[in-house]
Amino acid sequence: MTIGFWRLGAAALAFGFAGSALAQQSHPDFSGLYFPAMGPGMRTQTPNPLPYNDAAKKLLADYEKHFTLDDDPGRYCIWPGMPRAVWGAPFTVEIKQRPEDVSIYWEGYGMYRKIYMADHNPPKQLVPSAMGHSVAHWDGDALVVETDKLKPYPYMTRMATSSAAHVSERLHVEQRTAADGKTTKYLVDEIVLTDPKVYTEPVKIKATLQFRPDLSLIEYTCTDTLWDDYLSQRGLTLPDLDALPGGGKE
Amino acid sequence: MRLTLTALLAATFAAFAVPATAHHSFAIYDMTQNIEFKGVVETLKFRNPHMAMTLTHKKPDGTTETINFVEGAPANMLVRMGLDPAVIAPGQEITAIGAPRKDDPNSYFLKAIVLKDGTRFQSVGP
Numbered sequence: 475m476t477i478g479f480w481r482l483g484a485a486a487l488a489f490g491f492a493g494s495a496l497a498q499q500s501h502p503d504f505s506g507l508y509f510p511a512m513g514p515g516m517r518t519q520t521p522n523p524l525p526y527n528d529a530a531k532k533l534l535a536d537y538e539k540h541f542t543l544d545d546d547p548g549r550y551c552i553w554p555g556m557p558r559a560v561w562g563a564p565f566t567v568e569i570k571q572r573p574e575d576v577s578i579y580w581e582g583y584g585m586y587r588k589i590y591m592a593d594h595n596p597p598k599q600l601v602p603s604a605m606g607h608s609v610a611h612w613d614g615d616a617l618v619v620e621t622d623k624l625k626p627y628p629y630m631t632r633m634a635t636s637s638a639a640h641v642s643e644r645l646h647v648e649q650r651t652a653a654d655g656k657t658t659k660y661l662v663d664e665i666v667l668t669d670p671k672v673y674t675e676p677v678k679i680k681a682t683l684q685f686r687p688d689l690s691l692i693e694y695t696c697t698d699t700l701w702d703d704y705l706s707q708r709g710l711t712l713p714d715l716d717a718l719p720g721g722g723k724e
Numbered sequence: 725m726r727l728t729l730t731a732l733l734a735a736t737f738a739a740f741a742v743p744a745t746a747h748h749s750f751a752i753y754d755m756t757q758n759i760e761f762k763g764v765v766e767t768l769k770f771r772n773p774h775m776a777m778t779l780t781h782k783k784p785d786g787t788t789e790t791i792n793f794v795e796g797a798p799a800n801m802l803v804r805m806g807l808d809p810a811v812i813a814p815g816q817e818i819t820a821i822g823a824p825r826k827d828d829p830n831s832y833f834l835k836a837i838v839l840k841d842g843t844r845f846q847s848v849g850p
Contacts, residue, residue: 543752564801565800565801692800696773698769699776
């Protein structure tokens with residue numbers, strides 16, 4: 475028997491976003507569990523390849539000359555951050571929506587993001603961060619989000635961004651019915667990345683999350699290997715508590 | 725039973741290809757190869773961003789060698805497929821299929837695991 479991961483639990487999909495009291499309000503409630511949707515049209519980018527300006531192209535050439543595939547920020551648990559996190563690692567994503575904010579938790583890398591509603595006195599952000607500072611308002615059924623205060627992501631082969639980057643998003647729910655009559659809900663994020671220090675024009679990305687209430691979150695710790703490597707360099711061995719007697723494991 | 729991660733990983737890495745956001749490509753491995761090793765699990769790290777495993781493999785001449793699977797799928801992906809620490813542990817006899825690194829043929833990407841009862845957890849490739 476062959477079990478394709480993408481089909482796991484598909485039959486268990488329950489549709490509808492009306493699970494909370496918020497659904498009674500006029501705006502859609504995005505709360506729920508999702509998984510990045512793969513396949514034709516689920517994620518697009520225009521232009522492709524990225525429109526690096528001449529100065530950035532030089533940095534890219536230099537980067538490719540010195541950095542190998544092993545020199546990968548993901549291996550060292552560096553968050554992809556915005557906007558890359560939106561379509562990023564293939565793990566469960568949980569969204570919780572309140573009138574004052576939307577919280578997004580990505581299982582992959584344990585990333586989280588707060589989107590503050592503009593009409594609920596959003597806090598100021600003091601330092602640049604991987605997810606930046608996001609403020610949103612509703613435009614009909616679409617959530618329009620503006621994000622700045624991003625720290626640089628200087629990995630030139632991975633949609634690099636400078637601290638001048640600005641991300642505009644328009645999130646909305648789409649319901650699609652397949653030929654077999656099966657209906658699936660998606661959260662579509664239409665993103666425009668502008669970064670005049672790096673790109674000659676805005677980069678438009680469409681990323682799609684599939685509503686997957688049948689999934690669950692699994693803890694994702696990423697730094698164990700890094701810690702092990704450090705201990706090894708120091709010649710240290712941690713005590714093996716599991717080797718102690720007791721607890722019915724002898 | 726054959727549990728395949730092929731679609732999962734293919735989609736994963738396709739997703740990262742343009743533009744890549746996490747992990748690295750398969751390009752450092754010769755993914756055309758499927759080298760099979762029967763042996764006993766020596767060490768096993770269910771970890772993110774990649775699992776790792778060493779296997780004690782008995783060679784035809786009777787001597788043993790340690791095969792180093794320096795990485796495989798992320799632990800969370802494996803667990804979602806049903807390959808968790810309750811299913812596989814050090815000391816267990818398995819068959820592991822790997823693709824060697826191009827610049828270090830003694831290091832492998834773990835493509836598939838076959839348990840003694842024949843259950844196969846397939847990563848990338850055939």
